[in-house]
Amino acid sequence: MYIVIGGSAGSFQAVTALLASIPRNYPHTIFLCLHRLKNVRGGFVEALSLKSNIPICEPYDKDTAMPGVAYLAPANYHMYIDANNQFSLSTEEPINHSRPSIDVTFCSIANTYKENAIGILLSGANKDGALGLKAIKDAGGTVIVQSPDECQVKTMTSAAIKITEVDYIMLTNNIIDYLKNL
Amino acid sequence: MFESADILNFIKALRDYGRYDFSNYSEKSFTRRVEKIMMDYKLDIPQLISKIKTDRNFMEQVVRDITVNTTELFRDPQVWHAIKYRILPRLASKREINIWHAGCSTGLEVYSMIILLNEMGMLHRCHIYATDLNTDVLKTAQKGVYSYRSISEYLENFNKVLCENPYNFDEHLVVTYEKYFEFNKIKDIFKVKEEFLNIATFQKHDLVNDPNPFDVSYDIILCRNVLIYFNNTLQNKLFLDFWKYLDTYGSLVLGIHESIIGPTSAKYEKRGLIYNKKVF
């Protein structure tokens, strides 16, 4: 399966918890699209790697995605996944004030992986990701939203729930169980 | 939003009526550009195609709209440090230095280079060539006029590259951007000073179809954040082209998240962020 996780303000904790729970040699591929503060371009991979059992990397353009690795959208680039699991980066204008934009990565995952895609949207302060999550659902994938009650900032998850019949609304711990049993 | 056959017809129309070939652009980012164009003009693909066939100006406009022109002053300072401390010192004794910015957009990368060379006392020995597919951005590049608001974000990078030495923290120079730019915050204008305009040669050039635009071998080719819009096949063609156009031991500088993969990688030696031409 191809798991894509999107998050913004207030999602760091949930993301680190998810990554910490994923076992070594995980058979699925993970994509992360997280907003970060402008001008903070480095150090993020290191911070996320601290507790993770699987390698985390920022892909280069045209790298091939492999199972058991988590790929983080690089700062200031949109991240697409073309056919053949190949990354394509782009510096198009920010979408929803964001580059990387979660919508861009989610839509691309929806289009490439269809029913094999799992989209997870976490805490965040803008609407980026809502349309992308809908695209994953419409393409036959599974979509999960972090329970807004648990989110530090609910804007993103609420926006997604409003426009999509999501499969699960879950606390971080339940998302962890879901991913472990996949 | 549309079928992939639509995209192929669209690409074919630009090829038949404009001699532009987008068939080897990265699939998803290209599709996204086409979607944006459809929305901006409120036309569907068949309507776009028929307008491309009948209206030459529109066809050229669509080509410009496809291109993504984001650029920054001293983008990714670590790359500029590599140019400053790894490439340029090697060229210090050369009488003439040829530099090509392939896909230069509005020229901020070109002016970054001019400023760096000037600070290093090498500018008078350099020929700077800059090309792009999009003629609008080339006009901006030639004028050297930007919006103050958009530039002010990157002045921190200016200081990082020109004033700091990552290999020697004790070194700290003072270079102020007033030396190179005139600006007016209220009118939102940030302008390259007259004496630094007309140094670079700007010219339209299509990396997909056109041969070496200038009759020289280059010591440095910068092609940053351009090849990300191309698929592997087209990237490899360009790595081979650049290899041919580079002077012996010339350097290729790619974007910070780009690398040479595939059959042409053996033709280059990777040194940190830089690819040097291997000579057999």
Ligand SMILES: C[S@@+](CC[C@H](N)C(=O)[O-])C[C@H]1O[C@@H](n2cnc3c(N)ncnc32)[C@H](O)[C@@H]1O
């Ligand atoms: C994102 S900008 C990169 C600007 C600059 N090199 C930088 O990194 O800041 C990409 C540029 O490549 C140009 N481009 C796209 N396709 C091209 C082609 N086939 N030939 C020449 N330039 C092209 C676009 O017009 C655009 O200005």
